[in-house]
Amino acid sequence: MTAQISGRPVLRSADELQRIVDEGIAELGISEGHDADARDVIAWAARTFGSKWALTASMQDTVLAHLVSQVAPGTDVLFLETGYHFPETLATRDAVRERYDVNVVDLVPEQTPAQQDETYGKDLFGTNPDLCCLLRKEAPLDEAMERYEAWGSGMRRAEAVTRTGAPQISFDLRRRRVKVAPLAAWSDADVEAYVKEHDVIMNPLLSQGYPSIGCATCTRKVAPGEDPRSGRWAGTGKIECGINL
Numbered sequence: 001m002t003a004q005i006s007g008r009p010v011l012r013s014a015d016e017l018q019r020i021v022d023e024g025i026a027e028l029g030i031s032e033g034h035d036a037d038a039r040d041v042i043a044w045a046a047r048t049f050g051s052k053w054a055l056t057a058s059m060q061d062t063v064l065a066h067l068v069s070q071v072a073p074g075t076d077v078l079f080l081e082t083g084y085h086f087p088e089t090l091a092t093r094d095a096v097r098e099r100y101d102v103n104v105v106d107l108v109p110e111q112t113p114a115q116q117d118e119t120y121g122k123d124l125f126g127t128n129p130d131l132c133c134l135l136r137k138e139a140p141l142d143e144a145m146e147r148y149e150a151w152g153s154g155m156r157r158a159e160a161v162t163r164t165g166a167p168q169i170s171f172d173l174r175r176r177r178v179k180v181a182p183l184a185a186w187s188d189a190d191v192e193a194y195v196k197e198h199d200v201i202m203n204p205l206l207s208q209g210y211p212s213i214g215c216a217t218c219t220r221k222v223a224p225g226e227d228p229r230s231g232r233w234a235g236t237g238k239i240e241c242g243i244n245l
C-alpha cells in the first residue's frame with residue numbers, strides 16, 4: 001500500500017513529549033531489566049501519537065513492519081531511498097508495499113547521485129561517508145520528522161555493541177521527538193522464530209552473506225563468525241549512519 005505524506009500537523013512541545021515518554025514507560029511497566037511486549041509498545045505508540053508516528057525501515061528483515069501492520073495497520077513506514085540500494089532491497093520494499101497493510105513512503109535526498117557527484121566530487125560515499133549519510137539519510141529523515149511526534153525503528157540491542165543500551169521508549173534529544181524501539185529486547189532467535197511463524201518478507205541478501213544490509217556501495221559480504229555489522233562501511237572506521245544515534 002502506498003501513500004503520500006502531506007501537510008504539517010501541529011506537534012506537541014518537547015516538554016510535553018518528554019512527559020509522554022515518562023508516562024509511557026510507567027504505563028508499560030518498563031524498568032531496568034524489564035521490557036514490555038513489542039506489541040504493547042506498538043499499540044501504545046499508535047494510541048498515543050495516532051498518525052503522528054512513523055516507522056523507519058531498512059527493508060532487511062521487515063519483522064517490525066509486519067508486526068505494525070498487524071497491531072496498527074495503516075502506519076507510515078519511511079524508507080530512505082538513498083539511490084544506492086541493492087536491487088534486492090528495493091524489491092523487498094516493493095513487496096512490503098504490496099503485501100503489508102502499511103503506508104510505505106520513500107524519503108528521497110535533495111540531489112540525485114549524479115547531482116551529488118557534480119557538487120561534491122565523484123562517489124562521496126568513498127571520500128566522506130559521514131557527509132554522504134548526512135545528505136542522503138539524516139537530512140531527508142529530519143525533514144520528514146517535521147510531520148511526526150514519534151518514530152519507531154527495528155533497532156535491537158543484540159545487533160551491535162553501539163546498541164546494547166537501547167531503550168524501548170526514549171526522547172530523542174537531537175530530533176526532539178519520541179523514539180520507539182519495540183524490538184529492542186529481541187534476540188536473533190526471537191526474530192528467526194517470528195519470521196518462521198508469520199512468513200515475513202526477507203531481503204534475500206540476508207541468506208547470501210549479508211547479515212546487515214545498507215547501501216550497496218557501503219556494504220560487503222561478511223565471513224561466517226565475523227561481526228555481522230563489520231560489512232558496513234568496512235575499512236572506514238564508521239559504524240553507524242547517524243539516524244540511530
Ligand code: SF4
Pocket residue numbers: 082084124125128129130132133134136137214215217218241
Ligand atoms: S551508506 Fe554509503 S552510500 Fe549510503 S548514504 Fe551512507 S555513505 Fe552514502
